[in-house]
Amino acid sequence: MSECLQASLVNRLDEIEKLAARVDEFCRQNQIAAKDAYAINVSLDELVTNVISYGYEDKAEHRIEIQLRMDNGWVEARIDDDARAFNPMEKPPPDLTKPLAERPIGGLGIHIVRKMMDSVSYRRQDGKNVLVLRKKVVANS
Amino acid sequence: MDIQFTEKTPFTIVTISGRLDASCADEAIQSIDARIKQGSRKLIMNLSKLEYASSAGLRVFLLAAKKTQGLNGSVEFCGINDLIAEIFEINGFKDLFPFHSNEEEALKNFKQ
Numbered sequence: 001m002s003e004c005l006q007a008s009l010v011n012r013l014d015e016i017e018k019l020a021a022r023v024d025e026f027c028r029q030n031q032i033a034a035k036d037a038y039a040i041n042v043s044l045d046e047l048v049t050n051v052i053s054y055g056y057e058d059k060a061e062h063r064i065e066i067q068l069r070m071d072n073g074w075v076e077a078r079i080d081d082d083a084r085a086f087n088p089m090e091k092p093p094p095d096l097t098k099p100l101a102e103r104p105i106g107g108l109g110i111h112i113v114r115k116m117m118d119s120v121s122y123r124r125q126d127g128k129n130v131l132v133l134r135k136k137v138v139a140n141s
Numbered sequence: 142m143d144i145q146f147t148e149k150t151p152f153t154i155v156t157i158s159g160r161l162d163a164s165c166a167d168e169a170i171q172s173i174d175a176r177i178k179q180g181s182r183k184l185i186m187n188l189s190k191l192e193y194a195s196s197a198g199l200r201v202f203l204l205a206a207k208k209t210q211g212l213n214g215s216v217e218f219c220g221i222n223d224l225i226a227e228i229f230e231i232n233g234f235k236d237l238f239p240f241h242s243n244e245e246e247a248l249k250n251f252k253q
Contacts, residue, residue, distance in 0.1 A: 049197065096233035101207065101210065103237070108199050109195065109197075
């Protein structure tokens with residue numbers, strides 16, 4: 001049983017599908033329910049996609065480090081990146097009561113993360129953004 | 142991600158399969174735009190083969206809905222799985238769009 005996953009991604013969007021395959025495997029090995037596996041995958045996807053799409057001012061290759069571990073019925077995921085300082089949790093939630101014509105196209109990703117995770121913490125440390133996500137998970141029966 | 146279009150006049154069935162994330166959302170947006178330009182107005186998004194969607198997928202659907210609405214058309218959904226339905230739900234899509242269990246139901250009960 002693998003209780004820890006470490007992945008080092010380059011800043012390309014096609015890396016996310018590869019990460020998802022590894023996260024699914026981690027969740028299977030730890031008997032995490034499909035619903036929770038989806039929540040973890042989509043949260044990592046949203047945050048990493050933001051970093052790749054908006055975080056870098058140069059065209060260079062950058063590394064984004066992902067760690068996932070099980071801790072007493074909780075999954076803890078950590079994302080470290082060297083993109084510009086950005087705390088996604090400071091973004092105001094989107095207004096989901098507006099009619100279609102006025103509905104914003106963006107800002108939904110971070111909303112998904114907030115809804116799917118039990119806690120999200122951000123810190124800037126040694127020139128890096130560090131995000132730690134925690135979710136209580138249900139074991140597959 | 143794979144996207145297929147089937148004309149069932151006056152409807153266009155849009156079947157999206159696989160993973161719909163930020164790496165392929167723009168491709169989906171462009172294919173759907175092209176169909177709307179060719180005259181498609183009433184789109185049925187068949188998601189029965191869709192395995193995964195992130196907010197990038199929601200963007201695809203919102204853009205298609207906004208565009209068709211501006212042309213007196215609309216977007217409805219069928220065949221969505223429970224995992225993806227939760228993503229739709231927490232973003233208020235259940236209040237914005239009709240959902241049908243399958244393609245036949247969508248064709249029969251599409252709101253004009």
